[in-house]
Amino acid sequence: MTHKVLLLPGDGIGPEIAAQAARLLKACQEAGLDIEVEEGLVGGSAYDVHGEPLPAETLEKAKAASAILLGAVGGPKWDKLEDLSKRPEKGLLGLRKNLGLFGNLRPAMLYPQLASASSLKSELVAGLDIMIVRELTGGIYFGQPRGIEERNGERVGFNTYIYSESEIERIGRVAFEMAQKRGKKLCSVDKANVLEVTILWREVMERLAPEYPDVELSHMYVDNAAMQLVRAPKQFDVVVTGNMFGDILSDAAAMLTGSIGMLPSASLNESGQGMYEPCHGSAPDIAGQNVANPLAMMLSVAMMLRYSLNETAMAERIEAAVGSVLDNGLRTADIASEGTRRVSTVEMGDAVLAAF
Amino acid sequence: MTHKVLLLPGDGIGPEIAAQAARLLKACQEAGLDIEVEEGLVGGSAYDVHGEPLPAETLEKAKAASAILLGAVGGPKWDKLEDLSKRPEKGLLGLRKNLGLFGNLRPAMLYPQLASASSLKSELVAGLDIMIVRELTGGIYFGQPRGIEERNGERVGFNTYIYSESEIERIGRVAFEMAQKRGKKLCSVDKANVLEVTILWREVMERLAPEYPDVELSHMYVDNAAMQLVRAPKQFDVVVTGNMFGDILSDAAAMLTGSIGMLPSASLNESGQGMYEPCHGSAPDIAGQNVANPLAMMLSVAMMLRYSLNETAMAERIEAAVGSVLDNGLRTADIASEGTRRVSTVEMGDAVLAAF
Ligand SMILES: CC(C)[C@H](C(=O)O)[C@@H](O)C(=O)O
Numbered sequence: 001m002t003h004k005v006l007l008l009p010g011d012g013i014g015p016e017i018a019a020q021a022a023r024l025l026k027a028c029q030e031a032g033l034d035i036e037v038e039e040g041l042v043g044g045s046a047y048d049v050h051g052e053p054l055p056a057e058t059l060e061k062a063k064a065a066s067a068i069l070l071g072a073v074g075g076p077k078w079d080k081l082e083d084l085s086k087r088p089e090k091g092l093l094g095l096r097k098n099l100g101l102f103g104n105l106r107p108a109m110l111y112p113q114l115a116s117a118s119s120l121k122s123e124l125v126a127g128l129d130i131m132i133v134r135e136l137t138g139g140i141y142f143g144q145p146r147g148i149e150e151r152n153g154e155r156v157g158f159n160t161y162i163y164s165e166s167e168i169e170r171i172g173r174v175a176f177e178m179a180q181k182r183g184k185k186l187c188s189v190d191k192a193n194v195l196e197v198t199i200l201w202r203e204v205m206e207r208l209a210p211e212y213p214d215v216e217l218s219h220m221y222v223d224n225a226a227m228q229l230v231r232a233p234k235q236f237d238v239v240v241t242g243n244m245f246g247d248i249l250s251d252a253a254a255m256l257t258g259s260i261g262m263l264p265s266a267s268l269n270e271s272g273q274g275m276y277e278p279c280h281g282s283a284p285d286i287a288g289q290n291v292a293n294p295l296a297m298m299l300s301v302a303m304m305l306r307y308s309l310n311e312t313a314m315a316e317r318i319e320a321a322v323g324s325v326l327d328n329g330l331r332t333a334d335i336a337s338e339g340t341r342r343v344s345t346v347e348m349g350d351a352v353l354a355a356f
Numbered sequence: 357m358t359h360k361v362l363l364l365p366g367d368g369i370g371p372e373i374a375a376q377a378a379r380l381l382k383a384c385q386e387a388g389l390d391i392e393v394e395e396g397l398v399g400g401s402a403y404d405v406h407g408e409p410l411p412a413e414t415l416e417k418a419k420a421a422s423a424i425l426l427g428a429v430g431g432p433k434w435d436k437l438e439d440l441s442k443r444p445e446k447g448l449l450g451l452r453k454n455l456g457l458f459g460n461l462r463p464a465m466l467y468p469q470l471a472s473a474s475s476l477k478s479e480l481v482a483g484l485d486i487m488i489v490r491e492l493t494g495g496i497y498f499g500q501p502r503g504i505e506e507r508n509g510e511r512v513g514f515n516t517y518i519y520s521e522s523e524i525e526r527i528g529r530v531a532f533e534m535a536q537k538r539g540k541k542l543c544s545v546d547k548a549n550v551l552e553v554t555i556l557w558r559e560v561m562e563r564l565a566p567e568y569p570d571v572e573l574s575h576m577y578v579d580n581a582a583m584q585l586v587r588a589p590k591q592f593d594v595v596v597t598g599n600m601f602g603d604i605l606s607d608a609a610a611m612l613t614g615s616i617g618m619l620p621s622a623s624l625n626e627s628g629q630g631m632y633e634p635c636h637g638s639a640p641d642i643a644g645q646n647v648a649n650p651l652a653m654m655l656s657v658a659m660m661l662r663y664s665l666n667e668t669a670m671a672e673r674i675e676a677a678v679g680s681v682l683d684n685g686l687r688t689a690d691i692a693s694e695g696t697r698r699v700s701t702v703e704m705g706d707a708v709l710a711a712f
């Protein structure tokens with residue numbers, strides 16, 4: 001059966017890195033992968049054409065696809081849009097919500113070839129390999145009521161941080177299963193000393209634990225987790241947390257590697273359909289200059305092959321190609337260091353394809 | 357006029373470090389400072405005696421004091437308390453709320469003597485000096501409605517992240533004024549691409565900016581702020597943010613220095629009354645062992661003298677004493693490194709007093 005893959009380049013550096021992913025998809029097809037690739041608009045570039053960050057057409061294509069590859073969305077051009085529902089970010093949030101992509105997997109791993117890129121002392125990050133499992137379709141991102149309104153003669157802004165037991169259980173199971181496949185340690189992050197919603201979170205995680213006796217479950221307050229990531233990140237294996245805390249901690253964890261331009265992510269729904277995207281953003285400051293690092297996007301293709309298309313061998317080929325390009329000393333600007341060869345976005349794409 | 361100072365040792369290592377602060381206060385009195393020191397119970401130790409983490413008596417004393425010195429609260433002993441309102445943390449939150457201590461100042465600065473303690477490469481943190489201004493009596497910590505209840509056949513947990521314009525303006529002014537006294541750069545942290553409450557936050561900060569033309573205001577999303585703190589912390593001067601983001605970012609920033617045991621904090625209300633406490637927690641794992649670092653607590657005394665009692669000279673004497681003790685190579689376990697002399701809590705207190 002032919003898998004449909006939807007490529008959504010998005011904004012900023014999105015189109016440049018998506019172009020390299022498109023070349024890689026073509027190479028996979030030539031190597032025998034049975035996929036059909038379509039493209040679509042999302043984010044600011046969709047707003048510019050359709051007046052909507054998530055046009056109905058894009059959503060339809062996304063629903064019909066086995067997997068989606070997304071570049072990045074957002075940029076200063078659209079930051080001033082008064083109507084929050086028109087902002088590029090809503091395109092991304094709309095895809096997550098409409099497709100039910102509740103399980104966000106954000107690996108933070110250090111490529112040995114890039115060890116010196118980390119801002120942390122090398123002994124603290126050598127071999128770093130954390131998997132952050134972030135709940136992606138609930139919590140304060142989507143909670144109602146929300147808004148800005150007049151109360152007692154002045155405006156107030158408000159949002160609702162809310163989770164139901166079933167939402168927590170669902171993401172908890174993803175995390176426990178992930179821990180079973182990895183180092184068998186799961187750290188659940190909450191703020192149960194202050195927030196009721198996370199008291200329920202902790203309770204549900206505790207209730208699930210006996211079903212996964214081989215996994216060691218621990219709990220950490222979010223402020224402490226932010227500290228421990230900076231202090232001794234290698235203490236973590238799998239981390240599970242809600243949408244907002246996951247947003248913050250996964251970015252901090254990714255940055256620990258010093259090479260966020262290398263990190264892919266997956267967002268999965270109950271049926272294994274997934275959206276794959278780099279952890280980095282749309283980097284409008286360097287857009288259009290052919291300097292962005294396409295590797296996170298190309299590794300997102302590998303992650304897609306593994307998690308949604310069940311094509312492990314092909315995924316490994318891509319990862320090996322990236323590894324050999326790094327071994328050969330090729331680096332885009334973001335990961336450049338002394339003694340390596342600086343290459344452009346397209347040259348990096350060329351090199352991965354040559355090694356594939 | 358005699359200033360009343362209320363000392364609240366709290367839980368865990370709180371009593372041990374508070375004892376060193378008490379000695380320092382006595383030395384200040386002998387050096388001519390006109391203060392009267394009282395003690396009180398708060399947190400788990402208050403719960404054990406009175407069944408309440410913030411007994412009425414303590415609150416009365418706190419209201420009558422010019423300044424409060426607090427050790428730390430919390431510990432595993434009380435973590436299982438079903439009733440969240442009885443937890444040690446509620447003692448701390450109750451003091452903040454009842455005294456209106458909305459302005460939380462959390463400096464993250466690196467002592468040159470402790471440069472190697474940071475987990476970051478030294479060139480990235482040398483000279484680090486960030487001031488995080490955190491709103492402390494609003495936001496999701498206190499927002500209503502909140503709770504856990506049954507909806508559609510299952511339980512949901514929920515909290516409300518809410519700020520009014522006047523609350524935002526009040527903390528904004530503290531931050532702008534702080535920036536004026538420092539490097540004249542203010543970074544406001546929000547998640548305005550997703551949360552309405554922080555759209556209002558950003559708007560109010562923008563509205564205040566023209567009143568402080570010498571301060572350069574910038575905005576950053578919280579996920580990016582967490583990354584930038586890890587990547588290049590010296591880009592920050594003053595950071596202003598809400599209660600929850602401030603909790604997370606101030607701990608991460610403090611940990612960047614590698615010596616959270618050195619960092620004091622202040623929480624101020626409209627009339628300059630303040631509560632002073634170390635940034636670190638109650639560290640139950642090392643409580644009662646005479647190994648905790650008392651310096652953050654002793655430096656909290658200095659911060660109190662500066663901000664609430666207007667005794668700058670005496671504050672500087674304390675800071676100089678701490679500096680000379682570090683120069684002499686004395687270190688508690690948390691900041692120990694090769695070639696330094698390891699001392700206990702009490703020995704560190706002795707040394708500061710001798711140098712005072
Ligand atoms: C762009 C933004 C809405 C998004 C988020 O906050 O989830 C991004 O930061 C991410 O982490 O994917």
Ligand SMILES: CC(C)[C@H](C(=O)O)[C@@H](O)C(=O)O
Nearest residue numbers: 193194223430445448449603
């Ligand atoms: C103990 C806890 C309630 C408190 C907070 O979250 O504010 C602490 O983490 C702090 O930062 O002072």
